[in-house]
Amino acid sequence: MNSQNARIHEQASIGFQRAADAYERGRPEYPAGAVECLVRVLKIAGGSRVVELGAGTGKFTKALLTTGAEIVAVEPVDAMRRKLAEQLPGLSIVDGTAEAIPLPDASVDAVVAAQAFHWFRAEEALVEIHRVLKPGSGLSLIWNARDESLAWVRGLTQIIEPYEGSAPRYKSLQWKSAFESSGLFSPLEQAEFTHVQTIPAEAVEDRIASISFIAALPDSTRAAVLEQVRELVRTDPAFRGRKQIDFPYRTDVFWCRAI
Numbered sequence: 363m364n365s366q367n368a369r370i371h372e373q374a375s376i377g378f379q380r381a382a383d384a385y386e387r388g389r390p391e392y393p394a395g396a397v398e399c400l401v402r403v404l405k406i407a408g409g410s411r412v413v414e415l416g417a418g419t420g421k422f423t424k425a426l427l428t429t430g431a432e433i434v435a436v437e438p439v440d441a442m443r444r445k446l447a448e449q450l451p452g453l454s455i456v457d458g459t460a461e462a463i464p465l466p467d468a469s470v471d472a473v474v475a476a477q478a479f480h481w482f483r484a485e486e487a488l489v490e491i492h493r494v495l496k497p498g499s500g501l502s503l504i505w506n507a508r509d510e511s512l513a514w515v516r517g518l519t520q521i522i523e524p525y526e527g528s529a530p531r532y533k534s535l536q537w538k539s540a541f542e543s544s545g546l547f548s549p550l551e552q553a554e555f556t557h558v559q560t561i562p563a564e565a566v567e568d569r570i571a572s573i574s575f576i577a578a579l580p581d582s583t584r585a586a587v588l589e590q591v592r593e594l595v596r597t598d599p600a601f602r603g604r605k606q607i608d609f610p611y612r613t614d615v616f617w618c619r620a621i
Contacts, residue, residue: 369459369461377578379440382442383445385445389506391421391425396504417436421477424450431471433454436458459482461483471499472502479537480530509612521570553614560608
């Protein structure tokens with residue numbers, strides 16, 4: 363096991379190393395209302411210093427930059443850091459993890475994790491996040507979750523679920539238990555938003571290819587999974603005669619303050 367695998371979950375290390383390009387093509391941005399909520403509750407403004415943990419290819423970083431805040435993007439996967447630097451030249455990007463943030467004590471005004479906290483070793487991460495936050499400053503977590511009220515989205519889930527294995531998932535909500543026991547933060551608050559990503563129909567394959575536990579599969583198995591996705595796009599009535607598709611999401615925002 364290499365040092366990167368030792369620092370983060372193996373499926374995240376392998377999958378996101380392979381899937382950086384698909385992640386940038388296939389993953390949605392975040393709805394304006396959710397971004398505004400997060401910025402407001404964390405009191406992010408010009409002059410704020412904000413750490414984004416697990417910044418990936420910069421999907422959420424782009425929204426944070428519009429606030430005028432100083433953003434420090436922490437990302438442990440080499441391929442993701444390269445794609446992030448390509449997308450956002452000049453951004454402060456550091457190799458690190460939520461459990462080992464390479465910043466001094468009480469040095470930041472806010473910490474954010476987008477589509478990432480479920481991968482962290484939550485108890486360790488909360489101690490480290492609390493360490494770098496200034497007293498009373500806030501932490502916010504945000505996820506885009508596929509809206510399975512549509513049959514074709516449920517069909518995608520049925521294709522990928524057999525391969526989840528031990529991969530941590532946001533939808534399990536197991537990550538929440540660390541907040542309840544840590545005593546370091548105020549109770550989590552939550553807001554929910556709807557979101558639609560309009561993409562070329564063929565980009566649905568990128569969306570699935572960007573999922574870490576799919577990207578980490580052996581080549582032949584991954585190819586078979588993605589062929590099932592292409593077959594769904596070819597045959598499902600929702601795609602008939604359409605070059606673009608509206609991919610629905612629910613965006614969840616959580617926040618709390620260091621105590």
